[in-house]
Every structure is written in structure tokens, then in C-alpha cells.
Amino acid sequence: MTLALAINLTVIAGLVFALIKLRQQGMSLSRRVLVSLVAGASLGLALQAVYVDSPDVIAATLGWANVLGTGYVSLLKMIIMPLILVSMVAAVVRLEALASLGKIGGLVIGILIGTTMIAALIGIGVTQLFGLSAEGLTAGARELARAEVLVARQETVANLSLAQIILSFIPQNIFSDLTDARPTSIIAVVIFGIFTGVAGLQLSSDNPAQGAAFRAAVETVQAVVLRLVRMVIGLTPYGVLALMLKVSATSSGEDILSLLGFIVASYLAITMMFLVHAALIAFSGASPLDYFKQVWPVLTFAFTSRSSAATIPLNVETQIKELNVASPIANLSASFGATIGQNGCAGIYPAMLAVMIAPTMGINPMDPMFIVTLVGIVAISSFGVAGVGGGATFAALIVLPAMGLPVALAALLISIEPLIDMARTALNVSGSMTAGLITSRVLDMHERPAPAPVEADTV
DSSP states (O other), rough: OHHHHHHHHHHHHHHHHHEEEEEEHOHHHHHHHHHHHHHHHHHHHOOOOOOOOOOHHHHHHHHHHHHHHHHHHHOOOOOOHHHHHHHHHHHHHOOOHHHHHHHHHHHHHHHHHHHHHHHHHHHHHHHHHHHSTTTTOOOOHHHHHHHHHHHHHOOOOOOOOOHHHHHHHHHHHHHHHHOOOSSOOOOOHHHHHHHHHHHHHHHHOOHHHHHHHHHHHHHHHHHHHHHHHHHTTHHHHHHHHHHHHHHHHOOOOHHHHHHHHHHHHHHHHHHHHHHHHHHHHHTTTTHHHHHHHHHHHHHHHHHHHOOOTTHHHHHHHHHTTTTTTHHHHHHHHHHTTTTOOOOIIIIHHHHHHHHHHHEEEEETTOOHHHHHHHHHHHHHHHOOOOOTTTHHHHHHHHHHHTTTTOOOOHHHHHTHHHHHHHHHHHHHHHHHHHHHHHHHHHOOOOOOOOOOOOOOOOO
């Protein structure tokens, strides 16, 4: 171990120790996440400045930092499938009637798809406002290599029909889906959990004693899983510190400047969509300001991890504890939102690419028929977009060929992809929580607070 590496690791350890002290002093999780976000970004930039001629030192430092960052993400991924399965079963068996399940699922999916269509329209408008075009973009060796991979992947997804996409949601081997073997494994586990919960409801009707025993067993398992979730969530500030360190230490200034216009346009579109979420929340009768304060830790982790799926535990916990969303709604919106109707990855991004490429193919991107077709295809393709980093590329591989457009531009943007994907993922997660909050208010279903403990009489 070199002296420079030892110094860097000492600094990282010092920041971790400082975060531990802040927790011991009673600082809230959201504030500690903000501190870790700023500290990680600052340290990453410092590493770039100090070791500009020693990239091996940065690589070695990040290798150790990844133990903290990637390890945290791995722990979250570890609990995703157990949490979804147990929570969905528990959520369904608590419903008084199966009709409630249909109302919840239909409204959640409707909001997710509707907001994704709005996001596509915003992406189209912002791209035109900035005058972005695929003309003039150059491809380096890295981008050309990526283009070859994308063309190969296009063959596997370009011809997917809506019927095939829906069919992929149906579980065939639940044990395989519990290992997250497919991009649509999360939805498959949700469906299996719903069926299991429905079976539990029917059991309660046929045999109340067995039904009560089943419900008690499910609630006990759920309590254990939720305790595990809280243990992992407590590590969020340290994970965010390491993740943000990696992002800021590996971003290239040249890459950023060369495509600055696309970055600015993307962030403007994402900001506008956050405002749409705020407007919808206000229309439902809730406070947008309170909403964003309460979901800040979730959005921060989504921003740094670039994974909607990994954010599911935080998403569900925050909806129930902070937004007072009923457990069935929180679990459905978080799970569906990780793979259906992602506002950033499936809405804004493919729409922007299509509008940028269209002029190079002799197509007027402002033709009403082009816009209607694009928004419709975006809505359809938003089903089953993988909730991990790179889901936007998967969506583009479906949308662009469906519009008769080449996929090469998706490869040309690989240099800046992580910078934009962070904000897109945060928007995706906000969309799922917005759907949960609005559904909870429309159906007037809220999480019942736990009964206060009874204090013993004192003498």
C-alpha cells in the first residue's frame, strides 16, 4: 500500500467516523445523507485535482471505497426480493376485499403511465427548445465499441410486441425470479405475491382458523424482514458517501463540456417533471414542500446508486412512515414503479433521442403524427424497463427501432450517461412515490399508526 493510498483511506475513514458521530448526536438521516453527498462529491473532485497525473492512485482508492459503496448496494439488493414477496403477501391479506386490489393496481399503473407520457412530451419540447440534434456528434473508440454492443442487444429487444412484454411479466419459475434472473423478475415476484395473498384471503373465508394462522405467520415474517430493512437503511449515509466519491472522481471534464447542451437540457426536463409531480401532489391536497422534505433521503440514494430497484426498500419505508401511505399501496407503487412507467428512463430519455435523430432521417420531429406515435410507443415501452442503471438504454432500444430510427446515438452519449442517469433515476423513484401518495389520497387509504405503548402505573 502506497503512502498516497493510505492517506486517502484515512480521509475516507475519518469521514465515516464523522458521520457516525453525527448519528450519535441525533442528526436526522436526511441531513446525514446530505452531508455525505457533499463530502463524497468534494473528496472525489479533490482526488482528481491532486492525483491528476496518478490515475492508479485514484483507481486504488476507489477500489477500497467500493467495498463501502458497492457493498451497501449489494445489501439493499439482498433484501429487495424478500421484501417485495413478503410485503405483497401481507398487503393483500390485509385487504378487506379483492376489489380494493384492482382499484389500487389500476390507479397506480395509470398514474405511472400517464406521468411517463407527460415526461415524453416535456423531453420533446426541451430538445426542440435547445435545438439539439444528432448531427455533428463524433464517436470515440469507447463509444464505437459501445455501439456494437447496442446493435447486438437491439436484435433481442427491438421486435418485442406489447403482448410479449406483458407475457414476460408472468412468473414461470418463482425461484428463478427470486434471483432476479430476468429484467421483469420484480413484476413476476409481485404477481406471485399477489396470487399468494389472494389464496390467503380465500383461505380465511373457507377456514377462518387457518386463515388467521396464515396471516399471523406472514406478519411475523414481515416484521423480521422490515427489521432487516431498517438495519440496512441505517447504513445509507456511508453508502452514499462512497457512491458519490466514485461518481465525482471518475467523471471527465472533457466529456461533460463536449455534450454540455444535452446535459443541461436533460436536467431542465427532469426538473420540469419534478414540478409536474409537485403540481399533482398539490392537486391531491398534500404539500409538495413536505413531500420533498420527507422523500429527500430516498431521492438522494436513487441519485447516487442509479438503481430504482435497489431503492425499493427505502421507497416503501418512506411512503409508509413519512407519507402515511397504506402498506398495500406503498408496496405496489414502489414495485411497479421500478419497472413500469419510469418518467426519466422510459419517458424523457428515449423521447429526447428520437427528436434528436429524426432530422438526420429527414423526419420533422414536430409533426403531430410523429409526436403522437412517439408518445404512444414510449407509453407501451415503459412496461418492463429494468430498474437498474442502464434501463434508459433498454428503453431506447425499444423506442428508436419502433420509430424507424437508428440506435447509435445512445452509444455516443455513454460518456455522460452516468451524470444524467443519476437524476433520471431520482425522477423515476419520485414518480413511483407520487403515484403511491396520490393513490392513497384518492382511495382514502392511509397507514394506520401503531398503537401507543401502555405505560405501567407508577406508585
